[in-house]
Amino acid sequence: MDIGGTFTDCVLVDQQGDHRAAKALSTKDDPVSGVMTGLERLADSAGIDLPTLLARTSRFGHGTTIGTNAVLERQGARVGLVATAGHGDALTIMRGSGRVAGRPIEDVFSVQGSRLPEPITAPGAVLEVHERIDASGAVVVALDTETAVQDITRLIAEHRLDSIAIALLWSFADAKHEQALVEALAGAAPDVFVSSSAVVSPRLGEYERTVATVMNGYVGPVCSRYLGRLAERLGAAGLTEPMLVMQSNGGMLPATAAAATPLGTIDSGPAGGLTAVATLARTYRHDRVVATDMGGTSFDIGLVIDGKPVMAEENVIDQYTYRLPRLDVRSTACGGGTLARFDEATGGLRVGPHSAGSQPGPACYGRGGAEPTVTDADVVLGLLRPEAFLGGRMPLDRQAAIVAMSGLATQLGLSVEDTAAGVLEINNMRAASLIRQQTLERGHDPRDYVLYAYGGAGPVHAFGYAAESGVREVVIPLGNGASTLSAYGIASGDVVVYRELERGLLAPFEGARAEALAGAVAEVEAAARADLRAAGMDDRDVVVEVEALLRFREQLMHRLEIPIVLPVGPDTGAHLLAGFDSEYVRRYGSGGTAMFESVEVFAFRARASVAAGVPTPEPVGEHTPPPETTEVYWPGRGWTATDVHRGAPAGSVSGPALVELTHTTIAVPLGASLAPGSRNELRLQLPTPKESSR
Amino acid sequence: MNAGAQPPGIVWDGVQRGYVPGETLNVPPSVRLHTAASDEVDPVTFEVVRYSLMNINLEHGQTLQRLCV
Numbered sequence: 001m002d003i004g005g006t007f008t009d010c011v012l013v014d015q016q017g018d019h020r021a022a023k024a025l026s027t028k029d030d031p032v033s034g035v036m037t038g039l040e041r042l043a044d045s046a047g048i049d050l051p052t053l054l055a056r057t058s059r060f061g062h063g064t065t066i067g068t069n070a071v072l073e074r075q076g077a078r079v080g081l082v083a084t085a086g087h088g089d090a091l092t093i094m095r096g097s098g099r100v101a102g103r104p105i106e107d108v109f110s111v112q113g114s115r116l117p118e119p120i121t122a123p124g125a126v127l128e129v130h131e132r133i134d135a136s137g138a139v140v141v142a143l144d145t146e147t148a149v150q151d152i153t154r155l156i157a158e159h160r161l162d163s164i165a166i167a168l169l170w171s172f173a174d175a176k177h178e179q180a181l182v183e184a185l186a187g188a189a190p191d192v193f194v195s196s197s198a199v200v201s202p203r204l205g206e207y208e209r210t211v212a213t214v215m216n217g218y219v220g221p222v223c224s225r226y227l228g229r230l231a232e233r234l235g236a237a238g239l240t241e242p243m244l245v246m247q248s249n250g251g252m253l254p255a256t257a258a259a260a261t262p263l264g265t266i267d268s269g270p271a272g273g274l275t276a277v278a279t280l281a282r283t284y285r286h287d288r289v290v291a292t293d294m295g296g297t298s299f300d301i302g303l304v305i306d307g308k309p310v311m312a313e314e315n316v317i318d319q320y321t322y323r324l325p326r327l328d329v330r331s332t333a334c335g336g337g338t339l340a341r342f343d344e345a346t347g348g349l350r351v352g353p354h355s356a357g358s359q360p361g362p363a364c365y366g367r368g369g370a371e372p373t374v375t376d377a378d379v380v381l382g383l384l385r386p387e388a389f390l391g392g393r394m395p396l397d398r399q400a401a402i403v404a405m406s407g408l409a410t411q412l413g414l415s416v417e418d419t420a421a422g423v424l425e426i427n428n429m430r431a432a433s434l435i436r437q438q439t440l441e442r443g444h445d446p447r448d449y450v451l452y453a454y455g456g457a458g459p460v461h462a463f464g465y466a467a468e469s470g471v472r473e474v475v476i477p478l479g480n481g482a483s484t485l486s487a488y489g490i491a492s493g494d495v496v497v498y499r500e501l502e503r504g505l506l507a508p509f510e511g512a513r514a515e516a517l518a519g520a521v522a523e524v525e526a527a528a529r530a531d532l533r534a535a536g537m538d539d540r541d542v543v544v545e546v547e548a549l550l551r552f553r554e555q556l557m558h559r560l561e562i563p564i565v566l567p568v569g570p571d572t573g574a575h576l577l578a579g580f581d582s583e584y585v586r587r588y589g590s591g592g593t594a595m596f597e598s599v600e601v602f603a604f605r606a607r608a609s610v611a612a613g614v615p616t617p618e619p620v621g622e623h624t625p626p627p628e629t630t631e632v633y634w635p636g637r638g639w640t641a642t643d644v645h646r647g648a649p650a651g652s653v654s655g656p657a658l659v660e661l662t663h664t665t666i667a668v669p670l671g672a673s674l675a676p677g678s679r680n681e682l683r684l685q686l687p688t689p690k691e692s693s694r
Numbered sequence: 695m696n697a698g699a700q701p702p703g704i705v706w707d708g709v710q711r712g713y714v715p716g717e718t719l720n721v722p723p724s725v726r727l728h729t730a731a732s733d734e735v736d737p738v739t740f741e742v743v744r745y746s747l748m749n750i751n752l753e754h755g756q757t758l759q760r761l762c763v
Contacts, residue, residue, distance in 0.1 A: 105749070105752055108752075111714050111715060112715060112716070112717065346740065346744070347737060347740070348737045349741050350741060413737075414737070414738075422738035425738055425742070426738065429746075433746075437753065
């Protein structure tokens with residue numbers, strides 16, 4: 001189950017790997033009822049009733065945006081912050097980049113238009129307690145727990161708080177003061193949701209750690225209530241298995257564990273898609289994949305390198321930055337609803353970053369939108385046929401799209417078609433910029449990648465942005481299932497926890513340092529295993545991977561993650577250094593390493609997982625009617641007679657062609673070919689630049 | 695706090711306080727501005743070049759950040 005902004009997607013995967021999908025409109029005021037409607041439709045499509053479906057379910061995965069929405073709409077709890085004396089203003093002071101953190105590039109350059117984020121703590125609800133632990137974890141000033149708890153309960157009463165975030169200095173070096181407060185508050189204020197920074201985000205960085213803790217407290221009560229209510233409804237309807245909840249790190253967690261650290265559910269939406277891509281890439285035998293999800297408003301991209309999704313360690317929500325391992329999915333505003341406009345100052349054509357959203361939506365939706373969008377450009381060019389949109393269930397208004405685009409064309413002095421083609425070209429260029437940045441940043445060439453295109457608007461634009469980034473092979477994973485790929489990822493995701501440990505260790509890792517290295521690896525591995533045991537997993541099914549975060553000692557922000565081969569042996573230290581050197585050279589060239597002297601490990605990260613064991617998809621034979629013909633204005637070519645295939649084709653299709661699936665359309669330009677793969681995927685082969693210019 | 699919401703009288707001049715450009719730019723008449731431009735560039739090419747320059751700027755910044763810290 002994946003709750004999105006517009007639709008709640010449900011995917012059912014059976015023991016043979018077959019999958020079926022159902023969609024229901026999301027019900028924002030009471031998301032549980034949207035979930036139940038979707039499930040009923042899914043049960044219907046499987047030809048059974050809901051109690052039977054739920055009783056036969058061996059695994060129930062759920063992705064929720066409830067935490068993300070609570071932050072963006074400021075509907076979270078009343079949180080109070082408990083900080084070390086003298087550090088109560090960490091959130092207010094923030095970092096220098098606070099005005100623009102996480103904002104699109106256009107806003108970064110607009111000093112006048114930027115602003116600080118709204119506070120997330122209840123006004124004035126900050127308490128400074130007298131205690132101090134130093135960087136080595138030694139107690140400098142002892143905590144008077146009794147007095148502190150009295151002060152905190154007074155703070156709770158005075159500000160009517162339902163959540164307390166405790167973020168003390170250096171608590172990740174030794175958490176005893178935070179632990180003492182958490183234990184005492186469990187007795188003194190049992191109804192209050194308490195978050196401890198040493199548990200939520202045990203990483204260096206006072207500001208980021210405080211943000212993580214307060215944010216966890218802000219969404220905690222809302223998430224707990226929602227997950228509790230949903231589990232209750234599903235239980236009453238016949239579900240016997242515990243519900244699993246999607247995390248932003250791409251793993252699943254049992255609902256009770258997820259409710260304790262709800263921060264992990266924030267921005268977990270796009271993680272489902274990348275998780276599915278990582279799973280399918282193994283099936284389709286692709287090592288390096290750019291995963292692109294183009295929806296109504298945003299364009300999300302993630303990478304799979306050597307079969308694993310690429311991780312990031314920071315996230316920004318509403319300009320607040322915090323550290324938590326998560327899938328590195330980056331977004332930009334170039335989805336189907338992205339608005340195109342005339343820029344009076346320069347006479348140029350601008351596309352984005354604003355979007356028409358789902359209300360009013362593109363002009364062709366006929367819901368009152370008058371400004372031209374990317375989807376309107378698709379309709380004007382004939383890439384989307386009005387009568388075939390969403391399998392004919394939502395006819396589009398082509399005339400409205402032409403009227404909207406004509407206004408812009410007049411301002412630009414171009415024809416309507418050239419304007420629409422221009423909108424597409426600029427939108428593709430914006431998408432390709434993001435792909436280029438994310439691959440080149442890691443020292444990879446996008447031309448070595450296969451691009452997966454999914455989401456409602458992905459397959460129709462993939463030919464454009466893939467060519468723009470130099471990628472030649474595009475895969476539409478699961479064919480028509482591409483539009484509900486996030487839900488498939490939720491259904492097939494492994495149960496995962498991440499644990500991090502800050503521990504500074506200077507190379508060379510010999511003698512006592514080798515022992516310290518082995519000790520730290522064992523400690524973080526044991527912590528991750530313990531987390532999964534606490535979440536109810538069988539220790540024998542758990543697989544743990546550990547990586548070290550390394551940097552040159554003289555560097556502050558730049559680091560590389562190097563995997564450690566377990567178990568730790570006498571060569572581990574040497575392998576670690578060799579791995580760091582070769583990765584550094586691969587990214588920055590051999591000259592980059594010459595000026596630095598020593599390497600240090602500053603943190604360890606363990607990933608403990610239990611495999612989902614969802615079978616790979618089986619091919620489905622579809623009967624497809626013979627192709628029809630339509631006229632499409634292909635950018636750079638003009639109006640061209642184009643074959644239209646309804647349903648996934650049985651054999652190879654040569655461009656120019658359109659392949660219309662129930663929830664999406666695949667555009668195959670001249671010179672390209674589309675062929676069905678053996679596991680329900682469709683493979684689009686694009687011509688080389690030389691071939692396409694012929 | 696947004697500079698635009700400041701009470702009048704505060705001058706973000708880059709000397710006493712940090713420089714923040716106002717809603718309207720007051721350019722002294724003594725400054726000679728470059729006004730020549732080509733009308734030949736079509737609006738799509740113009741935007742492609744403009745957006746690319748902006749991204750080049752951004753990527754330069756990231757490279758500098760990596761090299762410095």
